[in-house]
Amino acid sequence: MASVLSTEEIELLGRLARLDLTPEEITRYAGQLSAVVEYVKQLSEVNTDGVEVRGVTGMVNILAADQPRAAGDLCDVDYQHLLSGAPARENNFILVRAVMGEEVSP
Amino acid sequence: MSKPLYLLTIEEAAAGLQAGDFSSVELTEACLTHIQKHDAKIHSFIRVEADIALSQARESDARRAAGKSRGILDGIPYNLKDVYATIGSLTTAASHILEEWQAPYNATVYQKLCHAGAVLLGKTNTDEFTMGSSTESSYFGVTRNPWDTDRVPGGSSGGPAAAMAARFGLFAVGTDTGGSIRQPAAFCGVVGLRPTYGRVSRFGELPMASSLDQTGPITATARDAAIVLQVLAGHDPLDATSSPNPVPDYLSATDQPLAGVKIGVAEEYFGEGIHAEVERTVRDAIAALAKEGAEIVPVSLPLIHYSLAAYYIIVPAEVSSNMARYDGIHYGYSVERTEPKKAEVLYDVYAKSRAEGLGAEVKRRVMLGTYELSSGYYEAYYAKAEKVRARVSGDFTHAFTQCDVLAAPVAPHTAFKIGEKIGDPLSMYKEDILTVPVNIAGVPGISVPCGFVNDLPVGLQLIADRFQEEKVLRVAAGYQRLTDYHCQLPSLIS
Structure with missing residues (x-):
């Protein structure tokens, strides 16, 4: 089965989720997350037309x-x-580092 | 009294304290000594708080001596799953990121137990941030099942359930988001009640999935569960999702007879994948209830097998937003403290602190949730899952027009081996297949010991409509009057 999520997508998700991932984690999570996403697709079998949440x-x-x-x-x-x-x-106040990429904090 | 004090039920201990047969300090010391002697084999506690326990026990004895006892839980020792904010004892959620965290306030659950006079023995183990079904994802190491230490206690409340099975305290309090009270209770042979969503305040309970999390008791008997729920339940102005519905008298409900109760059996709960002996044990339990005068009614829950897929969309989505608070800035583990040279800009502090502070399962769920909530995917995943949830919930509502209580298995099999499933997240998720429908529908469910298969406990799950905890307690207590599975103890503690 081809991975639903590519390693590039996992890298992007890691950045969006503020998680530094190792190359080993990226490969592992691509497989594991793809399996879960594949599994939850079964919900498309349920008719939810007009269902109010x-x-x-x-x-x-x-x-x-x-x-x-x-x-x-x-x-x-x-x-x-x-x-x-x-x-x-x-x-x-809480002191934080520079927000912008180029500015290196003291 | 001949039996050791730690073997008493809450009811028996409360009577003994009242009669002056022993003090809370003696009862607490008996529990602490018992924990000291046996917990190295089980590792149910993250931290034993002997000083807190003895100080609370002394206060309880002083109140009693002054005629100011606060009721049935006054002086009764218990443990808390380590996900409740408690001043004076670290609150870790079994995570590296909160390893040293001292909460600045008390969870309402702990506040209520303190007001009731109960005695905190310590904080018990859980999967990290309650994410798991085996207690193997704890940063502090796995908890072992007292019935077979090569096996998991279930999870995520594996610490509280194993501690209850080993009688390390007279009750435990845990959380159940997708089965985390009921499944470990079943695996450990104790009673575990997950109340209706909103019945118990979530204030100060570290959140996993906020639309599903709920606190409940883990006890030796259904009557003890009624006693603890009585103290925990009720509206809390600090939790906007807690219900203002009146709290009934749970203990008196447990005195009601089984005769006249309509028990619904949905064959969808007995589908493929259930171990034949587990199925037989649960069906025997239902037959025993029928013999006592309960009426068995066939009902149908056609969509419940979609609950798990909906659950594993809703949960990661809510996890990814709840976990955003752990940022290496406000509190908890931070690379700013450990290795500030690693971080140049703010992003690095977030991404490296989280990478080092959070475990594998938490990261998996955070990323899954981030994916599902991404622009373009929200409708396909989260919105769809919420609609399926509404339909499953409607099926339960319909079933409860035909019966008072549903009876089902808790788990497809008995406790599995440590290490058996931890490498395959999807197979671990499928452990929750029979428990998540309750959470998806927001209804209360209880697990009651109903027998053994190969010397491992099996649980009977009883489910009622929203805010009708008294019905599951009534049937559970009725069943325990007929059986003695809940009185059997693992040989390890004898």
Whole structure:
């Protein structure tokens, strides 16, 4: 069976998904992902003309009241703790490298 | 009392605590010693939290002494699948990317268990981010089935289910996105209940596929599952998908007789691929229910075998967006910390941190989802899968106009060998064929031990309509009054 997904496509998916892949992974995933994509194609056998998609438990959107709440009112989260997970910080900001390709960060 | 404290059901232990036969500290110490003695053979725990457990047990004893006990779970030791945010204990999702992560808040599930006074023994193993059916994709190594340590415990809640089978605590709490409570419960010979989508808050539960994930109890008996669900269920303002429907009295439902219950049997659940002895065991269980006065009704679920294909489109799509949060910047593993020279620009930090921090199955699903959600493919894959899901869901709705509960196998066979399927992702995905229809339809399902094939446990799956957990609990408890499969223990722990 010819691969549904080529190694070039897997490379592109890796870039889109922000995953650095080794050449070995690219080959392996091309085969494995193709097998899954081939398998799920069986859904085309199911007639879904006019089928309306809704939440399966019958629940509909619930809107929260637009009311200000005190920090920690529902869930007590310390924002210093949240920030502490970042590898680099400057005051209360998270420091990141250059976004553009050519600019190499310090 | 002659039997060791760790062998007690929740009901028995609660009565013993109430009568002053033993303290929560004694009960907790019995569990910790038992874990210490036997878990090296099973590896159900990622981390045992003895200090947390003993401190919570002492608080429970103090409350009881002051006449302020918080109810039936007060002082009862349990374990949590390591996918719930817990202050004071690392939360890893069995992933390298969260190996050192300390959650800044508590999951609602943990918060509720703390309020009920339950005692956290530790965090148990799972497939990485719950992606798997065997607990082999854990970064921390495989969990072994207590009934045969060459075999998998099932997954993804293999840690909690194996821990329950070995009686490492009186109950466990896990998640079920496509069978991750029911299948390991079946493989390990314990009770596992996946409630209706939205019945239990998902706040603070690390997400896999947000439209399918749901938390539930893993216990020794259906009555214990009712007790735990009573504490977990209910609306949570922090989870917009949690249901405001009232929570019924689950334990009293388990006292109802089997007579008069209509049990639907859909032959589509007994299709090709089911091991003959497993099929016979499940059909015998259904016959036993009929003998007690349940009425057996043939029903049809013509499209359920398409559930798996729909599931493996919907899940990767939702995984790829949920996993985007692990970026090497906000929290978790980052090459900025380990090898900053590897990264020149921001893209490198993302792509290298994720490449090194995430395991093979997670990467596979992220890429599959990225593919399916790409421009030009969305309609063909995700939109189509959602429509098939609506049709499968409609089939269940129709079936429940003819019966109260559906009875089916949980898995096509008993626990398989470690290493047997891990190299072939599609064959691993097919392990979920009999469990995913429940998730696709958003209905509750339970696995109850119903016998053994070659000394390995088999599970009976009982399924009810949305928000009718009391019906599966009623039938499961009725079945356990007739049988003692749930009382049998793996010889490894004796």
